[in-house]
Amino acid sequence: MTATPAPKEASKATRQRPGSDPTEDAQPIMRRVKTKLTSKWATAAAIIIAVVWSVPTFGLFVTSFRPAAKQVGPRSNGWWNAFVDWDFTFKNYTDVLTPAGSQSANLSQYFVNSIAIVIPVTIFVLVLASMAAYVFAWGKFKGRDALFIFVFALQIIPLQMALIPLLQFFTQTLHLPAGSYAQLWIAHTMFGLPLGIFLLHNFISEIPGEVIEAARVDGAGHSTIFWRIILPLSVPALASLAIFQFLWVWNDLLVALVFSGGTADVAPITQRLAEISGTRGARDYLNPAAAFVSIIIPLLVFFGLQRYFVRGLLSGGLKG
Amino acid sequence: MEFIGGKLLQVVIALAIFAAVIGIIMLVVDRAPKSVKDRVTVAGFLAPAAILMLVGLVYPAVRTSTLAFTDASGNANGFDNFVWMFTQPEALTTLRNTVIWTVLVPLLSTGFGLAYAVFIDKARGEKVLKSLVFMPMAISFVGAGIIWKLVYDYRGPGIEQTGVLNFFRDALGMDPKQFLLDAPENTLFLIIVMVWIQTGFAMVILSAAIKGVPVELVEAARLDGANAWQQFRNVTIPGIRGALVVVLTTITIATLKVFDIVRTMTAGNYDTSVVANEMYTQAFRAGEPGRGAALALILFLMVLPIVVYNARVLRKQREIH
Numbered sequence: 164m165t166a167t168p169a170p171k172e173a174s175k176a177t178r179q180r181p182g183s184d185p186t187e188d189a190q191p192i193m194r195r196v197k198t199k200l201t202s203k204w205a206t207a208a209a210i211i212i213a214v215v216w217s218v219p220t221f222g223l224f225v226t227s228f229r230p231a232a233k234q235v236g237p238r239s240n241g242w243w244n245a246f247v248d249w250d251f252t253f254k255n256y257t258d259v260l261t262p263a264g265s266q267s268a269n270l271s272q273y274f275v276n277s278i279a280i281v282i283p284v285t286i287f288v289l290v291l292a293s294m295a296a297y298v299f300a301w302g303k304f305k306g307r308d309a310l311f312i313f314v315f316a317l318q319i320i321p322l323q324m325a326l327i328p329l330l331q332f333f334t335q336t337l338h339l340p341a342g343s344y345a346q347l348w349i350a351h352t353m354f355g356l357p358l359g360i361f362l363l364h365n366f367i368s369e370i371p372g373e374v375i376e377a378a379r380v381d382g383a384g385h386s387t388i389f390w391r392i393i394l395p396l397s398v399p400a401l402a403s404l405a406i407f408q409f410l411w412v413w414n415d416l417l418v419a420l421v422f423s424g425g426t427a428d429v430a431p432i433t434q435r436l437a438e439i440s441g442t443r444g445a446r447d448y449l450n451p452a453a454a455f456v457s458i459i460i461p462l463l464v465f466f467g468l469q470r471y472f473v474r475g476l477l478s479g480g481l482k483g
Numbered sequence: 484m485e486f487i488g489g490k491l492l493q494v495v496i497a498l499a500i501f502a503a504v505i506g507i508i509m510l511v512v513d514r515a516p517k518s519v520k521d522r523v524t525v526a527g528f529l530a531p532a533a534i535l536m537l538v539g540l541v542y543p544a545v546r547t548s549t550l551a552f553t554d555a556s557g558n559a560n561g562f563d564n565f566v567w568m569f570t571q572p573e574a575l576t577t578l579r580n581t582v583i584w585t586v587l588v589p590l591l592s593t594g595f596g597l598a599y600a601v602f603i604d605k606a607r608g609e610k611v612l613k614s615l616v617f618m619p620m621a622i623s624f625v626g627a628g629i630i631w632k633l634v635y636d637y638r639g640p641g642i643e644q645t646g647v648l649n650f651f652r653d654a655l656g657m658d659p660k661q662f663l664l665d666a667p668e669n670t671l672f673l674i675i676v677m678v679w680i681q682t683g684f685a686m687v688i689l690s691a692a693i694k695g696v697p698v699e700l701v702e703a704a705r706l707d708g709a710n711a712w713q714q715f716r717n718v719t720i721p722g723i724r725g726a727l728v729v730v731l732t733t734i735t736i737a738t739l740k741v742f743d744i745v746r747t748m749t750a751g752n753y754d755t756s757v758v759a760n761e762m763y764t765q766a767f768r769a770g771e772p773g774r775g776a777a778l779a780l781i782l783f784l785m786v787l788p789i790v791v792y793n794a795r796v797l798r799k800q801r802e803i804h
Contacts, residue, residue, distance in 0.1 A: 209602035209612065212595060216616045216679065222647060223630045240643045241650050242633075272486060279490045283497050290505060295532040302525045317536060319790045320544045321740050323762050323779040327772050328546035329539060344493055353539025356532050385524040386509040414623030416743040421767060433625045437747045440629050454629040458622045465621035469614070476684070477691055 227255055227451035234448040255452035270456055272427040273435040277460075279344060280431055281412045284351040288408050289401055291352070292359030293367070297393050299360065300368035301375060311364065317357040325354070326421050333422070342424030347431075350422050351412050359404050362475065366400035367393060403475025406468050410461050432457045504531070544783075550776035557773075564777035577756045580670050581739065584677070584757055585785075588738040589731045591678045596685025596730070600693055601715065613690065617683035624680070624743030631676045632748060635662035666754035673755055676744050681737065685730045692726035693719060725796065732793040739785055758782050 226234060226242040228251040233239055245251065260271045298304075299311045333339045333346050370393065378388050394401070416433045423430040425438075436457050440450045465472060508527045515523035554560040568574045596616075603612045619627060636646030640658050644650045649659040662672045696719055704718045720727075742759040749755045751764060758778050766775025 205602040206606070209599060209606070212599050212602075213612055213615045216619070216682070218647065219630045219634050219679070220618065220622070222633055226633060234645070239638075239645055241645045241647065243647075243650075275487055275490055279494050283494055283501070286498065287501060290501075291532045291535070294528040298525050298528040302528070303521065304525045314536065317540050319783070319786060320540050321759075321779065321782050321786060323740065323742075323759055324547045324783055325540055325543035326763075327550060327766050327776060327779075328543035332538065332542075344497070348497060349535070350539065353535045356536050357540070360532065384513050385520075385528070386512050389528075390509075410621060414625070416623070416625050416746065417763065420763070433623050433743075436623075436629065437625050437743075440625075440632070440747060441750065450629055451633065454626050458626040461621040461623065462618070465618070466614070469617075473687055473691075476687060 223451050223454060227455045228252060229448075230254065231448035234451075255449055256456070259449050259452045259456060269427055270432065270435060270453055273430060273432040274456065276344075276427075276429055277413055277431040277433070277457075280347050280351070281409055283344075283348050284355065284412050285405055285408045287348065287352040288355040288359045289405060292356055292404070293363050293394060293397065293401065294389065295356070295360045296363035296367050297389050299364050300370075301372075314357055315361050318361070322354060322417060326417075329353075330421055342426050342429050344429055346422040347418065347429070350418055351415070354418070355408050355411070359408070362404050362407075363397065363400055366397055370396050399471065399474065402468065402471040406464060406472050407475055409464060410472075413461055547776045547779050550772060551780045553773045553776075555771050555773060560773065564774045565781075567774060568777060568781065573756070574761070576754050577751075577758055577761045580754075580756060581758045581785075583670055584674055584741060585735055585738050587671075587674050588677045588681060588741075589734040591674075592681035592734050593685045593689075593727065593730050595678065595682045596687075597689050597727075599682070600686045600690035601719070604690065604693055613686065616686055619680045620683045622680070624741075625747045627676055627680055628744055628747035631672075631679070632663070635672060637661045637664075663749055663755075664753050669749070669753055670755050673744055673748055676748070677738060677741055681734045685734065688726055688730050689723060692723035696722035728796050729793065732789050735789055736786055739782060758785075 222242050225245050229242060229245055230250060230252045231254075233245070233248070233250060260274075261269075295314075299307060299314075329350060333349075334341060339345050339349075374392060374396075375388055378392055383391070413431075414433060415431070416437055419431050419434045420437075423434060425434060427435075436450075436453055439446065439453060508531070512520075512524050512527045551564055552559055552561060554563065568578070599616055603609050606612065622630070633645075634647050635649075636644070637649055637659055638644050638646075644653050644659055646662075648662065652659055663669050700718050700722070701714055704714045709717065740759050741757060742763060745751055745755055745757055745760040746763070751757075751760045756764070758781060762775045762778035762782065764775075765771040765778060
């Protein structure tokens with residue numbers, strides 16, 4: 164959770180980002196020359212950091228394409244040898260994805276589960292949080308600000324505090340079937356709302372009041388204003404929140420462990436991954452491929468929508 | 484692939500129910516008599532989120548707080564769980580580890596992130612360089628755990644090493660090391676994974692803040708004869724103080740709650756457990772919900788002052804701007 168420097172300051176900072184583009188860099192030549200001269204060591208350090216930060220992921224990527232015998236057993240060696248041997252295979256990926264026998268990682272099932280969990284949750288949080296944020300920003304009622312601060316403060320509660328009673332509530336009071344998506348959908352939505360409301364409120368409260376007033380004069384009701392004006396205008400903030408929510412739910416392990424029941428019918432890919440990597444054995448060579456299958460979607464989302472992700476971070480939200 | 488159909492159907496049904504609920508709320512709001520329209524709107528728009536947060540966060544938080552004072556069968560046992568936490572060796576190790584995590588991860592992540600942000604500022608290919616370090620943010624802790632298990636991989640001495648680190652140890656003539664098994668330093672090797680993930684976050688926020696420091700100030704310092712380090716120390720750092728506080732506190736909170744990394748890499752064995760992991764183990768594996776709740780409560784009490792401090796810094800900043 165949390166919030167970053169006043170959003171205004173942050174957005175100002177992002178706007179100045181074009182400075183990183185050398186063509187737009189209008190600084191005196193002197194300065195640039197000077198930075199060039201003094202920054203030889205800095206450049207070296209930056210390159211070292213970049214390499215150290217990328218090598219682990221790259222190693223996993225290369226390993227995932229290496230035959231089993233090269234990964235485990237007497238003929239195994241480090242992944243960097245792959246460029247000498249030049250021995251690559253797709254077999255790990257097919258093994259990991261196809262449901263064959265009880266020994267199979269059967270990852271495609273869990274992959275579908277992850278999608279089936281993350282999409283409804285993201286929609287639920289976006290709709291419910293924007294409805295609440297709209298009322299907090301533009302509704303008039305007693306105790307509005309105090310209530311908003313309370314919702315903001317809810318982000319303090321660590322997930323861990325909620326797990327035990329919530330599980331009891333789901334199974335004993337609501338009698339939700341164990342091992343169904345419903346528990347995961349509801350739990351994730353609950354945990355996502357405080358941050359969602361906070362992020363969207365920041366954005367929605369900055370929509371000019373005249374726009375809303377004009378619609379009201381034209382006879383539009385609250386629901387029309389909300390769906391026709393507020394939501395379309397909030398698309399950038401909604402995109403940021405959607406990415407957060409997506410990444411957070413996709414990458415979650417704790418909520419899944421507590422509420423999913425762990426079967427192939429419900430459990431998400433992270434849970435399966437933790438399971439197969441936790442047991443040492445003959446299937447060890449599948450771990451890298453399995454891990455890569457699980458991180459490919461978040462990586463695509465991340466690289467495709469990095470702009471919104473960064474904007475979201477800067478305007479106040481990271482859930483922990 | 485016939486299983487997809489059933490799962491898809493569940494998703495469609497859930498979305499349909501959700502759409503129906505929202506539709507009914509909108510209908511009620513629109514049809515409400517004029518005199519109470521505003522109140523009905525507030526209630527209708529707020530109710531779903533409010534109910535979910537009450538049931539999912541407020542009630543459980545209160546319930547956990549009371550649960551912390553009960554034993555495994557649910558009877559009140561006073562402060563026994565806390566006595567256990569602060570006297571039993573394994574519980575003490577857990578607390579010690581959590582302290583080490585919360586000191587090292589924020590400092591190292593922010594340090595590396597700041598250095599990197601400064602070094603690549605206005606460099607050619609800044610965007611690509613940023614993406615490389617930022618990328619771990621998108622990877623799940625579980626995925627990161629597997630990635631780093633590979634880095635730490637161990638084979639007995641004399642056998643060809645498959646982990647990068649042991650390969651280097653081998654090349655330098657040292658014996659291979661069981662990075663994840665040898666206590667107490669194995670905690671440090673788990674911490675590195677978290678630093679690897681959080682550095683990208685620190686870097687992105689601090690980089691934006693650095694670009695927000697007025698160029699004229701840096702220029703003036705340079706004209707006054709300040710060297711690169713002095714410019715950084717006396718102009719840049721004060722200019723990004725707010726962002727630094729936010730980054731440090733945010734990473735501290737995330738670190739306090741760290742669970743997945745420990746769970747996937749060692750499952751808390753070999754003296755590596757932390758509070759968040761121990762909480763899960765006690766409550767959901769060892770059948771000790773009371774102890775689990777007590778650990779969750781401690782976690783909350785550790786997070787609380789940081790959040791309060793963070794909120795105060797934020798408010799001050801807003802007043803200035």
